[in-house]
Amino acid sequence: MYSNTKSPNIARRSITILLTATKGALLFILLTQGFLYSRDDTLPEMPGQLPPTGNSLSNDDSQTSDYSYDSGSRSTSASSNSSTGLPFAPGQSYILKPKDVIRISVYQEEDLAIEARIASDGSVDFPLLGAIYLANKTIQAATAYIESLLRDGYLVNPQVTLQVIGFSTKKVVVLGQVNRPGPYELSGTEEVSLVEAIGMAGGYTRLANQRKIAIKRQNRGGEESVIIVDGKALAKEQGAQPFMLQAGDVVTVPERVF
DSSP: OOOOOHHHHHHHHHHHHHHHHHHHHHHHHHHHHHHHHHTTTOOOOOTTOOOOOSOOOOTTTOOOOOOOEETTTTBOOOOOOTTTTOSSOOOTTOBOOTTOEEEEEETTEEEEEEEEEOOTTSEEEETTTEEEEOTTSBHHHHHHHHHHHHHTTTOSSOOEEEEEEEOOEEEEEEEESBSSOEEEEEETTOOOBHHHHHHHTTOBOTTBOTTOEEEEEEOTTSOEEEEEEOHHHHHHSTTOOOOBOOTTOEEEEOBOOO
């Protein structure tokens, strides 16, 4: 009876070849991975983990800024005005107005720091000094004024800082032959001309008498006056001086008489 003695040898050789091929493949994978890591000697990034960029800012590198008028340094720095919360900071020439909210501090005199709204008569109650009148003064002039009062018998060399932390709102009223009559508020240092106010009110109606616009205005003494302005000429003439409105003005556009 014939027996096949070669079959076991062939099986063993096949297994040996298979194991050798498997070892070779594993060695190739390990060598490839080792080569990839050796290029920067860093491990692969974990999901959700950001690599360091070298440009990140530490707490000391972050930039903060403020705007104030400091009588000691007599300098200003433009900023986002983060300490006051306002979108912008007024310059030294900003004229203080009733209803503005201001912050006043005196260097090394914590008891003299106040935040107050300027009253309708233009005054603010200040420690030691009582009522002081700041309305219609620029920030710089008001700062110097407070220093002069403190220097007169209170402090040897007062250094005052004054900031505007809230603006009064200005209101103008546009009535008569416009498409959207009513009151319009202006905030901060915003100014508006007569032509611009008419535009805010939707423009003239077809019945408007543009040549005889009446502006009722109250002066500081409480007296009222009426100013007649030719709005058509203002709009058409090149280089014409704009008629600027003031807080509290009442604009009336009359109807044409056919």
